Amino acid sequence: MPEKESPPPVILVTGAGKGIGRAVAEALAAKARGASPGVKLLLAARTAADLEALKARLDGDGVECGIAACDLAEQPLRPLEACLARFGRIDALVHCAGVGRFKDFLEQTPEDLEFTLRTNVTATFLLLQKAYAAMQAQSPRDGLRGQIQVVTSIAAEQPFPQSSTYCLSKYAQRGLLDVMRLYGRQDGIRILEVRPGAAYTPMWGEMPPDQVARMMTAEDIAQPMVDALALSARASIEVITIRPMHGDL
Numbered sequence: 001m002p003e004k005e006s007p008p009p010v011i012l013v014t015g016a017g018k019g020i021g022r023a024v025a026e027a028l029a030a031k032a033r034g035a036s037p038g039v040k041l042l043l044a045a046r047t048a049a050d051l052e053a054l055k056a057r058l059d060g061d062g063v064e065c066g067i068a069a070c071d072l073a074e075q076p077l078r079p080l081e082a083c084l085a086r087f088g089r090i091d092a093l094v095h096c097a098g099v100g101r102f103k104d105f106l107e108q109t110p111e112d113l114e115f116t117l118r119t120n121v122t123a124t125f126l127l128l129q130k131a132y133a134a135m136q137a138q139s140p141r142d143g144l145r146g147q148i149q150v151v152t153s154i155a156a157e158q159p160f161p162q163s164s165t166y167c168l169s170k171y172a173q174r175g176l177l178d179v180m181r182l183y184g185r186q187d188g189i190r191i192l193e194v195r196p197g198a199a200y201t202p203m204w205g206e207m208p209p210d211q212v213a214r215m216m217t218a219e220d221i222a223q224p225m226v227d228a229l230a231l232s233a234r235a236s237i238e239v240i241t242i243r244p245m246h247g248d249l
């Protein structure tokens with residue numbers, strides 16, 4: 001009798017509207033195209049139009065997508081709830097949504113601090129905590145109960161000027177992931193921290209062409225993340241640091 005085919009894995013991608021998150025969603029869809037068992041994606045970001053455009057493209061490629069347009073600072077659990085309501089489980093959370101306000105230390109306002117910490121720290125904690133709980137409660141797939149990937153930054157391991165609130169939030173994300181990994185090893189939930197250097201995305205706004213030429217692309221970051229999802233359950237890549245070939249900007 002032929003073996004029963006396993007259903008497509010369900011992957012929630014935050015920050016899927018632009019930049020690294022969108023590149024991850026596109027790379028996942030490209031990998032699944034024509035392959036069995038494919039993939040189911042829940043795409044989350046603030047801007048509904050970005051998500052609808054991406055969904056239309058990926059639907060056309062035969063990838064089943066749901067979308068959740070919301071501000072994680074206001075509704076940190078909404079993407080997870082949408083994922084579970086639509087697909088009934090979550091095999092991987094790829095958390096790319098993040099913000100930064102870059103200005104000198106003495107110019108950062110209480111509002112800059114609050115804005116950065118609400119998305120990068122508080123929403124990240126709440127979303128990861130509930131995603132972990134959902135994974136812990138579900139049956140394993142290919143030897144894992146789930147996988148969590150978070151895009152932090154090289155600003156989680158080294159200081160940069162004009163980045164006091166950003167570094168604060170990224171070091172905090174790194175600390176959370178280090179603690180979660182202690183639990184994940186016991187529970188079969190793989191935790192990957194991705195620390196990119198400069199990749200040219202909408203986060204950077206307008207940049208001089210000579211600087212852009214030195215930077216990585218969102219796709220450069222997305223590809224190893226997608227590859228890491230497919231790693232055997234015997235192994236865990238814990239941190240990926242990716243820098244521009246010719247060094248930081």
Ligand SMILES: NC(=O)c1ccc[n+]([C@@H]2O[C@H](COP(=O)([O-])OP(=O)(O)OC[C@H]3O[C@@H](n4cnc5c(N)ncnc54)[C@H](OP(=O)(O)O)[C@@H]3O)[C@@H](O)[C@H]2O)c1
Nearest residue numbers: 015017018019020045046047072097098153198199201203
């Ligand atoms: N690009 C780099 O050089 C670089 C380097 C190191 C680390 N990172 C990190 O990588 C992650 C992704 O950055 P990126 O360069 O891809 O940024 P991006 O191009 O600005 O895209 C960010 C995505 O996240 C979404 N997002 C941001 N805040 C959100 C919130 N509060 N609620 C819901 N969605 C939110 C955005 O949605 P909307 O557009 O709809 O607001 C957008 O889809 C961030 O955590 C960033 O810190 C980036």
